[in-house]
Amino acid sequence: MSELPFDPIEMMRQHPEKMRIPGGLLTKQGPQDYVGCIPAITGTLFFTNAHLPEVREAICACFDEYEAVAKAHLTWLWREEPPEGPDKFAYAKAPPMRAMVKRMKENDLLAFTYTSGEQPHDAGEWEFDVSGMRGWEAKMIVRGTSALRFSLPLLFVEENPTAFQAMFVSFAKRLNALHGYGGHGLVLSAVRLSDNQPFEAFLADKLNGLDVGNPVAGATHAHEGIKTVSWLTAVNYEKVEKVGGLTVLRSELPMDWFALYDYGAGLVIQAGPTPEAAPTDHLRPARLVLPNMLLKEVRAPMVSLHYGSKEGEPRLNGWAAEQWLKRFDIDDAELMAYKTKLLDEPKLTETTTLPDCL
Incomplete structure (x- = not known):
């Protein structure tokens, strides 16, 4: 089930535009005639109070910013449990997000997924996905948070080396994000x-x-x-203080390799000039290991990743999900070796760093 007729690592490196993975590829039913997932650079931010008018306006402002770049590529809009209207629109015929949001009540689920797939169920490398908790859910703190995820194509990020960072920091600021991360990801079929x-x-x-x-x-x-940590990692100031504050971050994350951006409610850490895929057959990159160890204290004790396996197909849940959380963990005795390893890793450059870093 894990054998493929191509090397996904080499294809991602050399021909990312060809990495359109057939749907259901590793399921019992076998590959289907649609795009099941596609690699991209993805950013995810977690935030609260999505039921409040000012936060809903911030979400719309985030989409305005994304749409300004992605408009020509977007094809479909999916909505989950819309209070009125269909759950699917052709993007060109969809009402503006702000108009739909303004008609929603506090306890309506705010869930929009804009995609760029050719067919409605195709994954596309341009995607804007937001799920905002209902008012009654948001008031029950134990139920989690709201989330926003956006993606940009690999080649777009390569050709526009600060576009992703600028958008990620901007969204974090608008949403007063609790935390988040951005780097390599797969965009899966939304439905x-x-x-x-x-x-x-x-x-x-x-x-x-x-x-x-x-x-x-x-x-x-x-x-x-x-x-998790990634190429970009957002943490609010409460968590920054828990790991020792800005002074400790600057001490443990040297500025030649790490940039710090203030987003109002917290900091975004950029680790290196470009996203790092970190192949598992290579040594783990120090620019991901070091921030992971620094922020390990404020990591969630568990995480939900995948649904349960139906036919023995690979999934990440239970023990496997726990191991994924710990994939950049090392023994304290190894820290100095990784700090030394960092010296040989790519440094930040002026063209890959936002101008307003701390």
Whole structure:
């Protein structure tokens, strides 16, 4: 079930535009005639109070910013449990997000997924997905948080080396994000998640730098701490203080390799000039190991990633999910070796760093 007719790592490196994975590839039914998932650079942010008018306006402002770049590529809009109207629109015929949001009540589920797939169920490398908790859910703190995830194509990020960072920091500021992360990920079919999680699990076994799990699942435990570190990692100031404050961050994360951006409610840490896939057959990159060890104290104790396995197909849940959380953990005795290893890793450059870093 894990044998493929191609090397996904080499294809991602050399031909990312060809990495359109057939749906259901590692399920019992076998590959289907639609795009099940596609690699992209993805950013996920967890936040609260999505039932309040000012936060809903912030979500709309985030989409305005995303749409300004992605408009020509978007094709479909999916809505979950819309209070009125259909759950699917062709993007060109969809009402503006702000108009739909203004008609919603506090206890309506705010859930929009804009995609760029050719067919409604195809995954596309341009995607904007937000799931905002209902008012009554938001008032029950134990139920998790709201989440926003956006993606940009690999080649777009390569050709626009600060576009992703700028958008991620901007969204974090608008949403007063609790925390979040951004880097390599797979965009799965918005309406066929379960059938495509097995390939995500397979690829995660090859790439430590790959994000795993959909934002709604990640939000389940987001109130308990951060999910992971990545190329970009957002942490609010409460968590920054728990790990020793800004002075400790600057001391442990040297500025030649790590940039710090203030987003009002917290900091975004950029680790290195470009996203790191971190193949599992290589030594783990120090620029991910070091922030992981620094922020380990504020990591959520558990995480929800995938649905349960139906036919023995690969999934990340239970013990496997716990191991994924710990994939950048090392013994304290190894820290100095990784600090030395950092010296040989790519440094930040002026063209890959936002101008307003701390």
